[in-house]
Amino acid sequence: MGTVVEIKVSIDPARYSQARANDAINKAFDEIKRIEEVCSVFKDTSEISRINRLGKDEKLEITGEVFNLIRKTLDYSERTGGAFDITVKPLVDLWSKAKKANKLPGEGELKDALERVGYKNIVLDEAAHTILFKKDGMGIDLGGAAKGYATDRAIRLFKDSGIDSALVTSGGDMYCLGKRSAQEPWRVGIRHPRIKGRIFLEISLKERAISTSGDYERYFILYGKRYSHIIDPRTGYPIGDDIVSASVISADSTTSDILATAMCIMGEKGFGMIRDLGGMDAILVKEEAGRLTAKMSKDIRKRYDISQEKL
Ligand code: AMP
Numbered sequence: 001m002g003t004v005v006e007i008k009v010s011i012d013p014a015r016y017s018q019a020r021a022n023d024a025i026n027k028a029f030d031e032i033k034r035i036e037e038v039c040s041v042f043k044d045t046s047e048i049s050r051i052n053r054l055g056k057d058e059k060l061e062i063t064g065e066v067f068n069l070i071r072k073t074l075d076y077s078e079r080t081g082g083a084f085d086i087t088v089k090p091l092v093d094l095w096s097k098a099k100k101a102n103k104l105p106g107e108g109e110l111k112d113a114l115e116r117v118g119y120k121n122i123v124l125d126e127a128a129h130t131i132l133f134k135k136d137g138m139g140i141d142l143g144g145a146a147k148g149y150a151t152d153r154a155i156r157l158f159k160d161s162g163i164d165s166a167l168v169t170s171g172g173d174m175y176c177l178g179k180r181s182a183q184e185p186w187r188v189g190i191r192h193p194r195i196k197g198r199i200f201l202e203i204s205l206k207e208r209a210i211s212t213s214g215d216y217e218r219y220f221i222l223y224g225k226r227y228s229h230i231i232d233p234r235t236g237y238p239i240g241d242d243i244v245s246a247s248v249i250s251a252d253s254t255t256s257d258i259l260a261t262a263m264c265i266m267g268e269k270g271f272g273m274i275r276d277l278g279g280m281d282a283i284l285v286k287e288e289a290g291r292l293t294a295k296m297s298k299d300i301r302k303r304y305d306i307s308q309e310k311l
Pocket residue numbers: 083084085086088092141142143144145172212213214229230231232233257260261265
């Protein structure tokens with residue numbers, strides 16, 4: 001998935017053998033690899049690539065797994081007012097071409113790509129389990145949700161194998177299952193967005209996912225300006241440099257992954273959505289006049305034990 005996956009499992013040796021734990025960990029890694037095979041836009045054989053070869057009005061029957069994942073992203077496209085949109089692929093391709101050529105896309109190219117973007121142009125048929133694009137040249141990119149989904153699947157496998165304590169980290173997406181030990185909770189850090197190797201915030205989580213998206217993960221610089229890999233599907237442009245990162249805490253990693261990407265686009269306006277969705281929190285790092293500031297959802301410190309360094 002172009003990212004590092006780290007798994008920590010904590011067992012009570014009196015109840016669970018090391019060999020069984022190793023077996024469960026191997027299965028979790030295999031599952032994450034399987035999801036990459038399914039979701040990758042770079043592998044011709046992946047289910048997503050098969051979908052992306054569809055022309056206008058062509059139907060394809062897809063697996064229940066991919067169907068459900070796509071449906072979930074469409075649901076969040078609605079909730080985020082189109083900020084999160086897996087049909088962003090033509091724009092992702094255009095900006096990756098720009099990066100390679102070291103040249104900004106032309107107005108015409110941008111307009112053309114934008115015309116092929118829009119989650120409302122995906123039609124899912126619940127009964128037949130098919131997908132259809134309403135326009136030619138469309139494509140989907142699950143890069144903003146697949147790592148979270150893979151994390152959830154790994155956690156599911158641990159639960160099924162009777163493991164009640166694990167920490168799965170897939171790039172910016174984490175899930176904390178149970179506690180690290182009888183005495184200690186899982187405590188995870190959010191990296192400082194500008195200083196390598198430094199953590200700016202630590203938080204204790206239990207049965208909770210946290211995902212962080214931001215411009216510091218993957219970006220490129222053209223004519224001295226920083227361009228993020230997160231694109232606003234409504235304007236066609238990568239997010240502005242005032243939003244540095246967004247972290248979202250929720251009950252599952254797929255949702256956190258989706259919403260962290262969306263919050264990078266929505267900025268502070270996204271806090272209202274997070275509050276309305278309920279049971280979620282967000283942390284937004286902004287850069288204003290060269291100064292980094294962190295904004296958090298109301299009362300987050302009442303819900304979680306947080307320690308924070310100066311940015
Ligand atoms: P993440 O690291 O989870 O924030 O996901 C970023 C990836 O999601 C990008 O590399 C693109 O593949 C994809 N992406 C970019 N912009 C959007 C968007 N507005 N909605 C959904 N996916 C996006």
